Amino acid sequence: RRFEPPAVTGGETQDVIETLIKIYHFSGGDQKYLKPIPEALAWLKKSQLPDGQLARYYELKTNRPLYMSRSGKNYSLTYDDSDLPRHYGWKIESKLTQLQREYNLSKAGKQQSTKISPRELSTQVQTILKNLDSQARWVSTSTGERLAGQPKIPVNSQYIASEVFSENLQKLSAFLELIKAN
Incomplete structure (x- = not known):
């Protein structure tokens, strides 16, 4: 899509962390699935916006939040989030606290209880x-x-x-x- 620049993504990074934790538990505790998580969590922490959210996209090399402005069918790359098109999630909720907790529990050999009766x-x-x-x-x-x-x-x-x-x-x-x- 025209409005998806080459970038690192906040949302997909969170999804990958969740997936790695699930695979870790399904694998019977293979540590290789937890190994990349601390670096990803550190990146999420330093990438949070002042309001606690994450940008959808971060510029490669600089890690600056990237957005798009729209005029008709034309999109322009911008660092300004004051006039974003409404059809796309340019900012997303940070799950950093939850992901850190799930990682810590997994690292300790425990799994967050989601059991129901x-x-x-x-x-x-x-x-x-x-x-x-x-x-x-x-x-x-x-x-x-x-x-x-x-x-x-x-x-x-x-x-x-x-x-x-x-x-x-x-x-x-x-x-x-x-x-x-x-």
């Missing part, structure tokens, strides 16, 4: 299965919100949301693990 998980699984349509899909209905990287979907249009799919599979997998353990 077997009864609650069973109830969620029943709901997940009831929500499948006749073609065994989880179909979402648009409320008019903009989806990341997508054009605005008209209100009441149906679509398959990868986020819903992923969350449902995680819960179903957790349920199967629970059954397997008992």
Whole structure:
């Protein structure tokens, strides 16, 4: 896309850290997955904006926040965030505190507890299965919100949301693990 410059990204860096921590736990504790995290956390810390957020993009070599201004269909690279196009997340929430905590727990051989009771998980699984349509899909209905990287979907249009799919599979997998353990 014209408004995505060569850069280091705040959001994707956070996503990669989360993924490395998950892979570390799935691997049975292979330290190689935790090794790059301290440097990435240090970069996130020094890259936070004065308001605590992160810029979507940071200039290579200088680490200055990068933005784009728009005039019609033309985009111009800028360091100024005072007049940003609204169709894109130029600034994002920092998850530095949460990521640091998850890393510290992982490094100590612990995992942040996200467990729910077997009864609650069973109830969620029943709901997940009831929500499948006749073609065994989880179909979402648009409320008019903009989806990341997508054009605005008209209100009441149906679509398959990868986020819903992923969350449902995680819960179903957790349920199967629970059954397997008992």
